[in-house]
Amino acid sequence: MDWSPLIISLKTGIVVTALSFFIGIWTAWKVYGKNSSIKCLTDSLLTLPMVIPPTAAGFILLLVFSTRRPIGSFLLNTFDIKVIQSWLGCITAAFVISFPLMYRNARAAFEQVDKDIIYAARTLGMSEYKILVKVVIPAAAHGLISGSILTFARAMGEYGATSMLAGNISGKTATVSQKIAMVVQDGNYSAAGFWVVVVILIAFTVILLMNTVLSRLMRR
Amino acid sequence: MSVDINIKKDLGKFRLDIEYKSESRRIGILGASGSGKSLTLKSIAGIEKPDEGFIEIDGRVLFDSKNKVNIIPQKRKTGYMFQSLALFGNMSVEKNIKAGIGKNADEKARKVMAKFGLTDIADRLPSQLSQGQRQRTALARIIASEPDVILLDEPFSSLDHYMRDEMQTSLINILRDFKGTVITVSHSFEEIYALSSDIIVIDNGRVCAYGKTEDIFTKPPDRISAALTGCENIAKAEYRKGKVYIPDWDIEFYSENKDINYIAVRAHSFSFEDKGDMLCFCVKEPYIKKGPFGSTVYFRPSDKALKNMCFKISSKDDIPQKIYLDKKYLLIIS
Numbered sequence: 269m270d271w272s273p274l275i276i277s278l279k280t281g282i283v284v285t286a287l288s289f290f291i292g293i294w295t296a297w298k299v300y301g302k303n304s305s306i307k308c309l310t311d312s313l314l315t316l317p318m319v320i321p322p323t324a325a326g327f328i329l330l331l332v333f334s335t336r337r338p339i340g341s342f343l344l345n346t347f348d349i350k351v352i353q354s355w356l357g358c359i360t361a362a363f364v365i366s367f368p369l370m371y372r373n374a375r376a377a378f379e380q381v382d383k384d385i386i387y388a389a390r391t392l393g394m395s396e397y398k399i400l401v402k403v404v405i406p407a408a409a410h411g412l413i414s415g416s417i418l419t420f421a422r423a424m425g426e427y428g429a430t431s432m433l434a435g436n437i438s439g440k441t442a443t444v445s446q447k448i449a450m451v452v453q454d455g456n457y458s459a460a461g462f463w464v465v466v467v468i469l470i471a472f473t474v475i476l477l478m479n480t481v482l483s484r485l486m487r488r
Numbered sequence: 489m490s491v492d493i494n495i496k497k498d499l500g501k502f503r504l505d506i507e508y509k510s511e512s513r514r515i516g517i518l519g520a521s522g523s524g525k526s527l528t529l530k531s532i533a534g535i536e537k538p539d540e541g542f543i544e545i546d547g548r549v550l551f552d553s554k555n556k557v558n559i560i561p562q563k564r565k566t567g568y569m570f571q572s573l574a575l576f577g578n579m580s581v582e583k584n585i586k587a588g589i590g591k592n593a594d595e596k597a598r599k600v601m602a603k604f605g606l607t608d609i610a611d612r613l614p615s616q617l618s619q620g621q622r623q624r625t626a627l628a629r630i631i632a633s634e635p636d637v638i639l640l641d642e643p644f645s646s647l648d649h650y651m652r653d654e655m656q657t658s659l660i661n662i663l664r665d666f667k668g669t670v671i672t673v674s675h676s677f678e679e680i681y682a683l684s685s686d687i688i689v690i691d692n693g694r695v696c697a698y699g700k701t702e703d704i705f706t707k708p709p710d711r712i713s714a715a716l717t718g719c720e721n722i723a724k725a726e727y728r729k730g731k732v733y734i735p736d737w738d739i740e741f742y743s744e745n746k747d748i749n750y751i752a753v754r755a756h757s758f759s760f761e762d763k764g765d766m767l768c769f770c771v772k773e774p775y776i777k778k779g780p781f782g783s784t785v786y787f788r789p790s791d792k793a794l795k796n797m798c799f800k801i802s803s804k805d806d807i808p809q810k811i812y813l814d815k816k817y818l819l820i821i822s
Contacts, residue, residue, distance in 0.1 A: 387535045388574035390561035392588030392633045402587070406578035 272439045273447040274466060277424050284362045284423035289416050292370030297400050300378045318368035322428025325364055329433045357434030358441050365429050366422035370415045377411025410485050417478040490669050491515060495531055495541035504693040516684030517673045518716050524693040525673040529639045533568045534561035545637050546669055567630030571642040573622050575614040581625050582610040588633030596632055604628040620651050640672040644679055656682055677718045689713045711821055714752040721753040721797045737797060738790040741767055750821035755784060757817035758799040766812040774807050
């Protein structure tokens with residue numbers, strides 16, 4: 269039994285969630301203090317990948333990272349980094365698609381935090397970094413956790429952009445979603461059913477985990 | 489100069505334009521809700537940025553738009569007590585207090601907690617505290633951060649009535665040891681009176697009166713100050729041939745002072761007996777608003793009167809048919 273699609277999906281999900289968590293929180297915090305027109309513009313730009321079809325996002329990524337184009341060839345020639353048809357492609361595609369979920373959840377969670385506690389922290393002399401880590405993140409934990417879990421679930425299940433950018437190379441870039449599409453095309457419905465059950469189990473575990481963590485937080 | 493403020497901020501529908509200087513270290517800002525008093529306090533703390541102006545406290549320039557000075561809130565050394573108290577919900581009492589301390593946090597926090605009677609509840613989260621304990625924690629956190637200025641934003645509004653007196657007394661005691669400037673904002677004249685030696689009365693974003701607290705309460709210089717300092721009876725006055733006529737109450741009296749716009753009378757200033765040369769008011773159509781330790785009687789001073797007046801009586805007294813006022817209690821507002 270080749271478990272590589274599950275391992276690739278899990279690895280992608282974990283790495284993308286970790287990246288989205290930190291970058292999402294950082295971006296949301298930077299945007300938090302800005303005026304409403306900057307907030308509106310940044311929100312629109314950063315939400316775009318979530319709204320356009322994943323295949324369209326994948327196509328744009330393919331154009332950007334193609335080794336025949338400036339950025340792709342620069343990365344390959346200078347740093348020996350190849351994004352297309354590699355696991356890095358899986359991460360890039362899943363990150364672009366699922367990052368908006370983390371960002372939007374973090375933004376919404378920060379907006380819910382009582383502004384007075386941020387102001388109080390400032391007047392007490394706490395640095396902006398300390399305020400973010402010790403005051404804002406704990407107060408916004410609820411939204412940040414649901415954001416992370418949704419990001420993980422979205423990254424795990426990513427198909428459209430990943431298939432365009434990373435391809436479907438068995439043992440290298442073939443995620444569970446891609447595996448299902450592939451085995452259905454081959455007419456192997458029992459294999460597809462197996463992977464569907466795996467995906468459902470993971471999705472169920474994720475939702476269960478989210479509900480447990482959130483209900484614990486609610487009780488506090 | 490202890491305080492020198494001259495700030496302007498345009499918020500579209502509301503415009504703040506405050507100019508005030510004082511040598512006092514206990515200043516109260518009295519104003520109705522939405523008058524701009526909290527915005528003024530937040531501008532001092534650096535939470536809000538004025539469009540232009542100047543803020544100097546105890547010789548330190550905190551904001552100066554001309555010279556592009558805008559010290560960040562972290563460096564202003566202002567302890568801001570929020571109406572909501574703004575305790576960090578995820579931190580214990582001790583951690584809340586330590587949040588604003590730099591070096592020797594353990595030792596300083598221990599001393600402050602002992603002073604505020606918080607040692608036994610040091611490990612509790614704010615959600616596990618009573619309102620009074622939360623109030624003490626918020627104040628202890630400010631004192632522990634060793635500010636130069638303390639800003640109190642409606643400090644007792646979140647407290648039950650019975651807690652208010654206790655906290656007010658303990659706050660006065662704590663602030664007695666504090667050498668810096670304390671600016672209190674409130675819509676309650678009682679709080680302002682208890683905590684401030686000088687006051688500013690703010691209305692609609694502008695300073696309408698300022699001076700020694702006693703003076704403003706004894707002789708409010710304008711109608712807004714009279715109302716905000718708790719004066720119950722205020723009416724427009726007209727000067728006619730050596731007499732002052734008050735259409736709303738349909739009364740008149742002789743006066744040499746021609747410069748009168750309003751007359752104000754505090755409800756507790758009336759007397760039930762004529763001690764000579766007093767103004768007399770008929771108590772017509774009285775109705776009583778009962779209070780636990782005395783009541784307020786609203787009445788029509790004459791059949792032609794357009795507005796009611798009111799006076800205080802103790803719960804044992806019957807409503808008199810006539811009441812009297814010594815002219816010295818007529819607050820003349822020009």
